[in-house]
Amino acid sequence: MRHLLFALALIALAVATVRAGSEPPFSKTGTVVLAAPMLEPRADHSATLLPNGKVLLAGGMRRNQDFYRSAELYDPATGRFQATGAMNVARVGSAAVLLRSGKALIVGGWTAGHGPTDSAELYDPQTGKFTPVGNMTTPRGQPTATLLANGDVLIAGGGVHGSPGGIAAAEIFHPDTQKFEAVAPMHYARVAHTATLLTDGHVLIAGGRGDSVTATAELYDPARKQFVMTGSLQMARYKHTAGLLPDGRVLIAGGSDERDWHGLMNSAEIYDPHSGRFSSAASLSNSRFKLPEVAAQVGSGQLLIAGGSKQVEVYDSRAGKFLVASGQLSDTWHFMTETPLKDGSVLLAGGYPNNDQATAQAWIYRP
Numbered sequence: 001m002r003h004l005l006f007a008l009a010l011i012a013l014a015v016a017t018v019r020a021g022s023e024p025p026f027s028k029t030g031t032v033v034l035a036a037p038m039l040e041p042r043a044d045h046s047a048t049l050l051p052n053g054k055v056l057l058a059g060g061m062r063r064n065q066d067f068y069r070s071a072e073l074y075d076p077a078t079g080r081f082q083a084t085g086a087m088n089v090a091r092v093g094s095a096a097v098l099l100r101s102g103k104a105l106i107v108g109g110w111t112a113g114h115g116p117t118d119s120a121e122l123y124d125p126q127t128g129k130f131t132p133v134g135n136m137t138t139p140r141g142q143p144t145a146t147l148l149a150n151g152d153v154l155i156a157g158g159g160v161h162g163s164p165g166g167i168a169a170a171e172i173f174h175p176d177t178q179k180f181e182a183v184a185p186m187h188y189a190r191v192a193h194t195a196t197l198l199t200d201g202h203v204l205i206a207g208g209r210g211d212s213v214t215a216t217a218e219l220y221d222p223a224r225k226q227f228v229m230t231g232s233l234q235m236a237r238y239k240h241t242a243g244l245l246p247d248g249r250v251l252i253a254g255g256s257d258e259r260d261w262h263g264l265m266n267s268a269e270i271y272d273p274h275s276g277r278f279s280s281a282a283s284l285s286n287s288r289f290k291l292p293e294v295a296a297q298v299g300s301g302q303l304l305i306a307g308g309s310k311q312v313e314v315y316d317s318r319a320g321k322f323l324v325a326s327g328q329l330s331d332t333w334h335f336m337t338e339t340p341l342k343d344g345s346v347l348l349a350g351g352y353p354n355n356d357q358a359t360a361q362a363w364i365y366r367p
Contacts, residue, residue, distance in 0.1 A: 029314045030298065030367040032327035035347070036080045039072045042350040043358035044142075046096035047337035048104045050125045053077075055339045055347055056084070056104055058123070061092040064356040067112045068092075071123070071130070074349070074362070076341050081362075085129040089119045095145035097153055099175050106130070107173070108140035108158055115161030116141035120173070120180075137171045137182040144195035144293060146203050148222050151175060154203055156220070157190035165210045166191025172225070184226040188216050194242035194293050196250045198273050204230070204250055206271070209238045213258050217271070217278070231277040234269050243295030243303040245317045248273055251281065251303055253315065256289040261354075264289050264308070268315070268322075282321040286311055290334035296346045299367045306348050307336045312365060330361060338365075 038057065045060025045068070058071040067090040072081045087106065094109030104123040111117045116139040121130045140158025147153055153173040157166045168185040186205060193208025203220040205227070207213070215236035218227045233252065240255025250271040257263035264287035269278045288308025295303040301317040309332050312325040333351025340346050346365040352358045 029302075029316075029323040030325050030365055032312050032325050032329065032348070032363050032365050035362040035364045037360040038074075038081050038349060038362055039083060039360070040068060040070055041358040041360040042068065043333075043352040043356075044092045044335040045337060045350060046094050046106060047339045047347070047349060048096045048098050048123075049339050049341065050098065050104065051102045052125060053342045054125070055341070056096075056123055056125075057081075057337065057349060058087055058096065058104075058106055059091045059094055059109065060350065060358065061356070062358050063352075065112045067110070074339075074347055076343065076345075076347075085123075085127075087130045088121055088132050089117060091117060091119075093142035093159070095143050095155065097145045097147050099147070099153070100151045101175060105133070105145065105153060105173060105175075107136060107145055107155055108143045110141040110159070115139065116159055122178075133178050134180065136180050138167065138169050140167070140169075142191055144193065144205070145173075146195045146197055148172075148197070148203070149201045150222065152222075154195070154220055154222075155180075156186060156195055156203075156205060157193055157208060159191040165189055165212075166193070166208060168210070170220070170227070186227045187218055187229055188214055190214070192238040194240060194252065196242045196244055196294075198244070198250070199248040200273065202273075204242075204271060204273075206242060206250075206252055207233055207237045207240055207255065212236075213238050213256075231271070231275075233278050234280060235265065235267055237265060239289040239291065240265070241291040241293060241295045241305060243297065243315075245270070245303070246301045247317070251295065251315055251317075252278070253281075253284055253295065253305055254288045254291050254308065260289075281315075284322050285313055285324050288332075292336065292338045296338045296340045298340065298344065298346060298365065302367075304338055304346055304365060306338045306346075306365070307351060308332055308334055312348070325365060327363075329363060331359070333359060333361075
C-alpha cells in the first residue's frame with residue numbers, strides 16, 4: 001500500500017509540473033527567425049565576431065567564378081548589415097580568425113580563374129580597412145586556421161588547382177612579426193577537414209580529402225611544431241563540422257563520403273582526447289554536408305548544426321542527442337556561416353542551395 005501511495009504521489013507531482021508549463025529535461029532548444037538580408041548574396045565566405053560585437057563577413061561568391069572582394073558588417077544593435085572596406089583579393093573558401101590584437105586574419109581561398117591563393121590580409125575594425133600581410137608559404141584553397149593558446153595561428157591543408165584533393169603542408173602565422181613559418185606537414189593531405197583546439201592546447205585535425213576521403217585524424221603539438229597520429233574516425237568524411245564540448249571532447253557531425261552529393265551523412269561521432277578514440281554518437285535528424293567548419297556553441301553543452309538542410313539542429317551533450325530548432329531556413333543552404341553573438345544568439349548567413357546561386361538571406365538562432 002505504501003509503495004502504491006508513493007507512486008501516486010510521483011504521478012501527481014509530474015502532472016503538476018507539466019501544468020506549471022515546465023518542459024522535460026534536456027528538451028529545450030531554440031528558434032530560427034529571419035533577419036535583415038546581407039548587402040550581397042554570399043556563399044563560402046568567412047564570418048568573424050569582432051571585439052565590438054559586430055560580425056565581419058568577407059568575400060565569398062555570388063555564383064561560380066563570380067567572387068567578391070567586398071566585405072560587410074552585421075551590427076546586432078541595429079539588426080542590419082553595413083558596408084566596410086574591401087579586401088585586396090577577391091576570394092572564396094578563405095579561412096578567417098580573430099587575433100588577440102582584435103584584428104581579423106584572412107588567409108588563402110580560391111580566386112577566379114587562378115586557383116588557390118597564398119595571399120593573406122588583416123582587417124582592422126578601427127579603420128575598417130584590409131591590409132596585405134605578406135604571403136603564406138604555399139597557396140591554399142579552403143584551409144583551416146586555428147588560433148593557438150600562445151596567440152599564433154596554425155594554418156593547415158587546403159585545396160590545390162585542378163584536383164579535388166588537398167595538401168599536407170602546414171604553417172604558423174606569427175602576429176608579432178606578421179611572418180609565416182612552415183612547420184612539419186600533416187601525415188595526410190587534406191581539404192574540407194576540421195581543426196579543433198583542444199583544452200590542452202593541441203589541435204585535432206579530422207577527416208578531409210587527399211587522394212580520397214579519409215577517416216584519419218591527427219593532433220598538432222604546438223610545443224614540438226609537428227603532427228602525431230591519433231585514432232581514426234569511424235567513418236571517412238569531409239565537408240563536415242566539428243565542435244568542442246564542455247568536457248573537452250569533440251563532436252564530429254555530417255559531411256559526405258567519396259560520392260559527394262550522393263553520399264550525404266547524418267551520422268555523428270565523438271572524439272575523446274584521453275583515450276584518443278572516436279565513438280558513435282546519436283544521429284542528426286537530417287543528412288547534410290558543406291557545413292560550417294566550426295559548430296557554434298550555444299547554451300550550456302550545446303552545439304549548433306546549420307546548413308545543408310532547411311532544419312537547424314542542436315546537439316545537447318547532456319541528453320546525448322540532437323534537437324531540432326523551431327523555425328527553419330528557406331532552403332538547404334550550403335557553405336553558409338554561423339557566428340555566435342555576444343548575447344548568446346547565432347547569426348546564420350548566406351549559402352547556396354542545390355545550384356551555385358548564393359543568397360543574401362540571413363537568420364538569427366535564439367536559444
